[in-house]
Amino acid sequence: MAFRKKFTPKRKFCRFCADKNLPLDYKRADILRDYITERGKIIARRITGTCAKHQRSLTTEIKRARQMALLFYTTVHSTDVKKKTV
Amino acid sequence: MLNNYETLLLMSPELAEENRKEILTNLTGIIERDGGTLTLVDDWGIKTLAYPVRKLTRGHYVRLEYVAPGALVAELERNVRIADGIFKFVTVRLPDAGAAAPATEPVPAPATEPVPATEEA
Numbered sequence: 001m002a003f004r005k006k007f008t009p010k011r012k013f014c015r016f017c018a019d020k021n022l023p024l025d026y027k028r029a030d031i032l033r034d035y036i037t038e039r040g041k042i043i044a045r046r047i048t049g050t051c052a053k054h055q056r057s058l059t060t061e062i063k064r065a066r067q068m069a070l071l072f073y074t075t076v077h078s079t080d081v082k083k084k085t086v
Numbered sequence: 087m088l089n090n091y092e093t094l095l096l097m098s099p100e101l102a103e104e105n106r107k108e109i110l111t112n113l114t115g116i117i118e119r120d121g122g123t124l125t126l127v128d129d130w131g132i133k134t135l136a137y138p139v140r141k142l143t144r145g146h147y148v149r150l151e152y153v154a155p156g157a158l159v160a161e162l163e164r165n166v167r168i169a170d171g172i173f174k175f176v177t178v179r180l181p182d183a184g185a186a187a188p189a190t191e192p193v194p195a196p197a198t199e200p201v202p203a204t205e206e207a
Binding site: 026027029064066067068069070071072073077078079 | 094096134135136137138139143145147149174176178
């Protein structure tokens with residue numbers, strides 16, 4: 001159908017399955033940042049295409065990063081919003 | 087039962103260099119004393135935090151990697167809590183590959199060498 005052809009989305013894939021060397025680590029906030037929204041919410045795997053196994057560990061790693069102030073919990077508390085010190 | 091662990095410490099940026107060194111030597115002393123071996127000290131330096139911690143927006147990160155029995159982690163964390171100037175910490179057990187390697191490496195290393203030789207023959 002013409003309709004279906006027009007709207008075929010790009011196939012999503014799990015980045016961590018595709019590249020085994022891509023570290024899934026709470027210390028790599030730069031990678032984890034791809035999987036959270038601007039407001040710091042974890043993006044569902046139906047949106048990102050991450051496989052179930054990696055999404056599970058991704059969640060724990062994001063939460064660890066939040067604990068250590070590598071990622072913020074919400075923008076309201078983030079350094080960008082609050083006054084800078086030291 | 088030895089495992090690979092890493093502890094990431096978030097220390098106050100206002101902490102003087104020698105105070106930080108003192109805390110670290112204290113912690114490494116505990117690791118050595120309780121039958122662990124420190125494998126890596128990774129100093130990230132002062133970084134901007136994602137959110138203010140105790141009203142400070144910057145912090146000094148130090149990562150310790152060590153091989154140790156599980157009981158040591160509790161003892162180390164107890165001391166981390168006592169130490170002044172450590173705001174946050176997290177301890178994570180690392181994949182076993184590293185822990186098993188140092189113990190078993192000397193044994194299979196000579197064993198793996200003759201194996202390809204026999205395959206060729």
